[in-house]
Amino acid sequence: MQFQQLAYFAAVAETRHFTRAAERVRVAQPSLSQQIRALERDVGAVLFHRIRGNVTLTEAGETLLPIARRILAETEAAYRSIRELDELGRGRVRLGATPSLCTGLVPAMLAAFRREYPGIELVLHESGSRDLQTELSEGALDLAMIVDSRVQDDARLESRPLFVEELVAISPKSAPAPVRGRMPIRALRERPLVMFRRGYDLREATVNACRAEGFDPLFAIEGGEMDAVLELVQAGLGLAVVPSTVVGNRFRRTQFTEPGLSRIVRLAYRRDVEQPRAVRALQEAILRFLGDGTAKLPPGTRSLVGVQA
Template sequence: MQLQQLAYFVAVADQRHFTKAAAQAGVAQPSLSQQIKALERDLGAPLFQRARGNLTLTDAGEALLPIARRILADTENARRAVLEVAVLGRGRVRLGATPSLCTGLLPSMLGAFRAEHPGIELILHESGSRDLQRELTEGALDLALVIDARLGDDDPLQIVPLVTEDLVVVSPLDGPPPVEAPEMTVADLEGRPLVMFRDGYDLRETVVDACRGAGFEATFAIEGGELDAVLQFVRAGLGIAVVPSTVGYDRFRVTPFSAPGLARTVLLARRRDLEPPRAARALGRHMLDFLARAAATNTLPPGTRLPA
């Protein structure tokens, strides 16, 4: 039994005439008749009664007709579903990103993508960069925005640099500034209580490494929080924190680092051995194009730039 045979059968059942059914199906009448006979042989029963110029369905034909219609309808629905995915009318992307990116860069990029592809479902998972890399490797994500990933030639992930963000220091707005100057250095962090992110966050590793590079160990006032918790602890006066410049800090004092400063590179990561779904590939291209257009029109957020 073939789909084309079922389509011919339904056409004959609707027209009650072989010649008219053949014209409707766009096939020669002898070919249609041969396919109907082949279908009857496969099923082991005649489907039509031919008497005195009248064409009627047999009991077997009456039983087959609703089933054939359903099969053809389901086939058309399947074709349309695949076509919609192929033209990005539908689809799903499982995207991982750090909390600071979800607050800073990501909303505008995803908003523009959603406007272009409203039928694509976006599933966002927030976590630290190291956790996101692991989940991406395990297949729990299609794409991830990670920070300064240190990958070897045999690493299962493939990365593309997206944008570089400057890091700044935030402190309570109603408290004393961390330094008297408008800018500070990494050395100025020595001995100061820092509100620190939990393990698995790139910002933690960046700050700790920078302090060690300046010859001292970072001092933690409290550690283990996510971005929102870190900011609340800073507002409560527990300490200062090093954070990305792209997050809004209206209720904080923001102090930049003097040159060469501290910065981080945001990377788009995917599995090397598995092609992402079409919708995920479209989102990746959109992010690159979005940032390129923003750079060309000088509308990148302050403190960001395209990677060299």
Template sequence: MQFQQLLYFVAVAETRHFTRAAERVHVSQPSLSQQIKALEQELGAELFSRARGNITLTDAGEALLPLARRILADTETARIEVQELAQLKRGRVRLGATPSLCTGLLPDVLRAFHDLHPGIELLIEESGSHDLVRELARGALDLALVVLPLPSPSPALTTVELLREDLVVVSSASASAPAPRRPVRITDLRDQPLVMFRHGYDLRELTVAACRAEGFEPTFTVEGGELDAVLGFVRAGLGLAVVPAMVAARAGRDLRVTALARPGLRRTIALAHRSDVAPPRAARELQRMLLASRRAGPERAVDTV
């Protein structure tokens, strides 16, 4: 039984005329009649009574008609749904990102994506790069924004560098500047209390590694927080924190932002996906928009001297 045969059968059943049915489905009348005959032979029953000038359904035809209509309707529904996906009218994207990127980079890009494709559902997984790499590898995410180098390099993942970002020091605007009239050196952090992220944050590892490279262990007044909590503790005057410049740009005027002295600290952000599975169409479109953005977002004045 073929789709075209069911289409021709329904056309004849609804027009009760072979010639008009052939015109409706844009085939010749002999071709339509031949396909109806082939369908009857396959089913082992006549579907139409063909009295001269009077085409009626047999009992077998009456039984087949609602089933054929349902098959044709389901086929059309499938066609429309696949077409909508192909045209980015429906679907979903599962995107993973570190908390700092969710705060800094993603809001503007996701807003632009949603404006263009309001029917696409966006599912965001917020976590550290370690967790995101694992979720991406097991197929729980379509794309992930991660910090390079990957914690566990894997040939199963493809990464494309998205941006390189400076890290800066944030402190309470109501407190004294951490290094008056100049950028902050890493050695200046030796005598400064720090508000530190929880284990698993790339920012924690970068900050601690930079301090150890200068020969000292940093002092934490508070540790274990997520990004918003860390910024809140800094606002309260509990200490300094080293954060991405894009986060500082959105942090508010109650925080002072001071550059790090050269060579400073930078991190590399990459867009990752599985190498063995092509991302869905909607994910590829978001990937394109992220790669096109290529910059950190709104700028904010940073104390450098």
């Protein structure tokens, strides 16, 4: 089994097409096919179903893919570490974050990092916490900012708390406040909600809080991502429960009665891989941003940098 063969295999698995995979890795398609067949002989199993141009992974291929991705990612990390020994004027960091974080604090964090290290390439991947952990574990990401409730047991991963953020109900500024002062969760019983798609951390947090009060919430509309939910609330379709970090000045913010709703955001990384200097630099910059007062955190959001997990 050769490194080049694993790279070709991963390219075919991701494109589901031999010709497009060959174009991606810049090799002639017959040579790529020959190397894939050689890899199949080495592992003793067929890796792809090839039916009328429809390429899909076999069970053996599904088993090999995360292993191949880890090997490729660790090899790339080794090359990057060597290239970055002398300076931090170059490099590449792949950061994963949830959609609400990308709408909230992440842009300011990355802007501060970019000012300090303009030569480092940043790649931001937006997805749910569970998917981000999988991609981090497989080596497709260097760091991931995830929600605490979604931290799954994985011997390859480690995480540390960054901040706790309050969840609040938002409504258009042009509409009357839902209640005076703080709002109890039970006040959501008769209020239609703009609800995120299934699998969204905020959807589960809202639904679970309502069910703890003995009712299922009423949805005015559901299935949106963060940007869509904010626009739907602005259009007057209903309330939404979101982190305080995404609210800004566009919406009326209503806090929940104590103990309220909140969530912890953590920074996750691989414990079994030596991080390149550029990755370490971003990790340190994020901690500095939250720990030295640089971040202008909204009410209800509190840094946990320096606090024991």
